[in-house]
Amino acid sequence: MLSLIIWSCGIALEALIVYRGFRAGLLTKYSNFYTYIFVLLVSDGLGLPLYFKNPKLYESWSWFGGFVILFLGCGIILEIFRQVLSAYAGAEKIARFAGFVILGAVLCFAIVYHYFVTDLSAAKALFFRLQRDFLTAQAILLFGLLQVISYYGITMGRNLKGMILGYGQTLGVTLIALALRAFFGARFEQAWGLSQQISYLAALAIWLVALWSYCANPEPEATIAADGDYEALAARTRNMVGSASTELIKVNRL
């Protein structure tokens, strides 16, 4: 019963987010994000009546929807990358580099992992495993992006902060729940389902508030106007750090 209430609330929130996105003119600004929400709305909206009328069809529909939504989730991460770092060419380059390194590491992990683990038979097991691996890659990418944001002191508007918080908390909670489910098995099934639904509902509530109206990212102010003297800036900073370091070592050795 509780599950059905959460499900219905979720559909209402999804519809409201899409409606507000349309009214506030956000659909084109955050196209990846709204594609994700729209597919969720269609999947849940069609899934609810099917659940009561034709449970067998619902079963296959939900697995199909699950896979599509899983892949579309990457679109949100890309949307966040695009929006957050668009004004910072340097930080974007670092983030892109970090992204390639992380994706390479995840790919290596996936190859090595499947070389040793070959018991991928049931579709359900495949989905959970794929979901966990996919979400892990997304969680690592988002974690990396958060570190870059923090390191370069990048500020952002309410829309993006909400997008990151909502999707990030769902990623974190789902990943923890999936790991516990894989470890504890059927005993954790009920708690797993409930935690998933609640974190998803929380994400929808966060998105609804954060994306109620358009809130642009604060305009960054460049401290140096020219774009051509990065080498000079980096060399000067390195000299400064080196000098200070040498002096401190001298003090330490006294």
Next chain:
Amino acid sequence: MIQLISFLLIGALLLVSLYSFMRREQRAEGGSGALVEARQALNTLQAGLLPPELVGRIFAREDLEYVDSEGSKEIRELFLDERKKIALSWVARVRKQVHSLRRFHLRSARFYAQLSVQTELALAVDFATLLFECRALQVFMYVRGPYAVPRMVGSTAATATRVCKISEQSLAFLTPAYAGRMGNRAARL
């Protein structure tokens, strides 16, 4: 079990990062407020707190010898305690300057499309090392006291001046007129 721990760790790390991301202070971009603040801090340090002769006077060994000549153990302990506080306060100032320099560099570097990943990584290591050295110095002073090693006074003063110069170079473009304009813009934010 290893798999469980690693996935739990990734999930927990992401949640902790999100928490600190939401708690992060939304400063009015490094371009105005932070830079004016850095310039003002530097002026205060150079004008009132770190002239070499003043630091030398505060840490003068003759003071300790004079206190020793009085023969009071209580006064000596009180004196050393005060001096230690000053030395620790100085290292804290150096750390602050290094942080200021790093903040300035990052807030400039993030705009450069031709930014070098290798240079940035090397700089990140340099800054981390320097901050670690400052922390080590703090521990050293806390444990052994400001008079535990000879020539500490001169070196500390020299280092302080050096770091102030470093910060001044990094903020050299910020002339008083420019700082005034930036200050006005920051005040409007």
